[in-house]
Amino acid sequence: MKKQQTKVKLVLENPLNVPWVNIDSSTKEKLTQVLIQSLPTAKEDYTRHGLTIGLNEVNILLESCCQHTDKDSLPRVVFVLHDPQSLLAIHYPQLIANANFYSKDSGECLLVCLGAEAQVGISRKLGLSRASAIAVRNDSPLLSQINPLLNGLPAPSASWLSEASDYQPTKLLRVTTTLGTKDKKGSKKGTN
Amino acid sequence: MSGKQQDQHCRISYLYQAAHYLLQHTEEAKFSKHYISTAKQVSQKSVLRLHPNIKRTICKKCNCLMVIGKTCSVRTEEPSKRKPECDRSLWVCNECGTTKRFPLSNGKKKKKEG
Numbered sequence: 001m002k003k004q005q006t007k008v009k010l011v012l013e014n015p016l017n018v019p020w021v022n023i024d025s026s027t028k029e030k031l032t033q034v035l036i037q038s039l040p041t042a043k044e045d046y047t048r049h050g051l052t053i054g055l056n057e058v059n060i061l062l063e064s065c066c067q068h069t070d071k072d073s074l075p076r077v078v079f080v081l082h083d084p085q086s087l088l089a090i091h092y093p094q095l096i097a098n099a100n101f102y103s104k105d106s107g108e109c110l111l112v113c114l115g116a117e118a119q120v121g122i123s124r125k126l127g128l129s130r131a132s133a134i135a136v137r138n139d140s141p142l143l144s145q146i147n148p149l150l151n152g153l154p155a156p157s158a159s160w161l162s163e164a165s166d167y168q169p170t171k172l173l174r175v176t177t178t179l180g181t182k183d184k185k186g187s188k189k190g191t192n
Numbered sequence: 193m194s195g196k197q198q199d200q201h202c203r204i205s206y207l208y209q210a211a212h213y214l215l216q217h218t219e220e221a222k223f224s225k226h227y228i229s230t231a232k233q234v235s236q237k238s239v240l241r242l243h244p245n246i247k248r249t250i251c252k253k254c255n256c257l258m259v260i261g262k263t264c265s266v267r268t269e270e271p272s273k274r275k276p277e278c279d280r281s282l283w284v285c286n287e288c289g290t291t292k293r294f295p296l297s298n299g300k301k302k303k304k305e306g
Binding site: 012013016017056059062065087094161167171 | 197201202204205206208209212213216235240241242243245246249259260261262265266267268273276279280281294295296
């Protein structure tokens with residue numbers, strides 16, 4: 001079989017990308033353990049503990065923070081229990097950066113990715129089959145245990161949203177692709 | 193890479209950032225849409241590749257920039273409760289109502305060996 005010839009192509013990358021916040025694995029494990037110990041088991045206690053659970057519910061909450069400027073609605077922290085490169089969770093840094101910008105007076109919301117490994121234990125504690133995202137409100141009683149671990153973590157931010165935004169340099173990626181093979185018999189079909 | 197290609201890449205990046213700026217600071221989205229359609233024309237005429245991270249933030253129908261929370265909303269769909277690998281992400285453009293679905297799996301079938 002003939003070797004396929006390769007070619008290097010340049011691909012323009014998004015210059016306005018908000019990256020995930022890097023967190024130590026030890027901090028992630030401590031946060032996972034604290035959540036498993038202190039999360040409620042009954043569904044009726046979720047609102048009393050200031051929790052919003054589920055990807056769609058957390059998306060709706062953060063999108064409403066971008067539309068309105070209610071001081072109480074921006075959560076303190078959002079935990080994502082999914083692979084950060086998964087298509088279901090890849091939009092969270094951008095969404096939280098937008099919510100932080102449009103709700104400037106109500107503080108900042110942090111983003112912590114605990115990974116898919118933490119989902120099993122936390123879902124079991126909550127009594128659900130799956131829990132992929134948890135948002136904790138500012139007045140939640142859980143914050144007294146979580147806040148010491150969240151100290152020093154930067155919040156996702158998008159510098160280009162402010163008025164004094166700088167021009168971001170062009171980012172290019174080098175991608176290796178294969179050249180298409182020519183079909184000699186097929187190319188002569190249809191010719192007069 | 194030729195100098196002309198580099199110029200085109202820079203032009204597309206500039207138009208994309210300018211479209212974001214106009215969307216933030218003007219009331220109507222038509223100025224931002226015009227810049228995005230120009231950027232798409234430049235990439236098509238020069239046959240330049242754009243990363244999916246850029247293409248997914250542009251509405252295919254109306255060329256509006258999909259800023260999550262402002263001009264687009266993101267939801268998760270679960271077609272099957274037994275198979276979590278079938279979950280997909282649904283992006284809805286608030287300007288024209290166009291929806292885009294992104295499944296978790298690639299959808300590529302494995303080729304049979306032999």
